[in-house]
Amino acid sequence: MTRRLMAFAFILALFFSSCENEDICLQEGTPFVIITFYDKDNPQEKKAVDSLTVSSEDFGDYIQNRTTDSIAIPMNLNLSQTPYLFQSGEIQDNLVFSYNRESEYISRSCGFKTTFTEFLLDLNNPNWINSIEILNTDIIDEASTSIKIYH
């Protein structure tokens, strides 16, 4: 009788030991910054950039030779600013994105993401870029364009 109860206990143990929940992260993490390119002569119209290359020193090309009117680029979370080189054809422009980093809890499986406040963009001695406009200084998700670049 005792042995039978023990066997039952053992089976019960096996059954419940496999109940650990292995959830996988499916939610959105730290947002990319969405940049849309507009026509400087016709500010309401989007205008694609010819053979755009976006790169950051030490990290190589993020976007290579693409003709597009909008991009999504990541920020370096280790620093409070991220310099990027935007190159259209042979012409280069240096952009420095600066921000405050805030951490926001998502869930057990995804952990924490970083959101950005006081988002700024510095453009020194512009070449192919005409001007920039920051639409959101608080970037918490990828729902909309945060920066407009006119060229």
Next chain:
Amino acid sequence: MKRVLPLKYITSLLLLVSFCGFAQDSELPESAIDSLRQTNWGFRVGINILPPLVSIIDKDDQGLELIADYRFKQNWYLAAELGRESYFGSEDFFDYNTKGNFAKIGVNYNAYNNWLDMNNEIFIGGRYGFANFTQKVTEVTYYNSGTYFPDYAFNPQSAQSDRLNAHWFEMVAGLKVETFKNLFLGVQVAFSKIITEDQPEGFENLFVPGIGRTSVNNIGTRFSYTISYLIPFKKK
């Protein structure tokens, strides 16, 4: 009497053959059978041996859980568990440590029909439980956008939440087997549902002492192996 006693040592296979058949042969009066059915009643104390075993494998995790019950009716037991735990959890993107104390109180109902003076249990029961604890995030790797930049990992200094608490109800099921006189080995599984809890600001309770890891719906499953000793008060 001597003809009947060896019966309880016969293996379970023989039990299946027929208990009734032997009983009819014995021609014992009812009162004699009743006295054979007497079992010890009293206060039973013990420990859950799972936390100490876990801490051998994983030295960071520490736990102690004392269990106790008191039989107040033929099939009913007042039951309680008391303990403390320190748990280091490791998720995909962060690590945390939860430590604190817990207590549970409730009843068990023994649904098992014992044979003669055996004192085993297959029980179901309910508990109310509460816990006081602290939770600390020990390391975070931010869930990054892509892999272009290196992951950002850091050691948060301020992410400690003191004085958290949780209250819950739980359903238990399990069994206890008297292996030696008055010494019981048991297994128990508990399903807990948190009713109210203090959550840390901008974070959540991921582990509750007494419940274990909690799921999205505030449900926890906990398994225990127990050794307990019955201090007999009376025979009934």
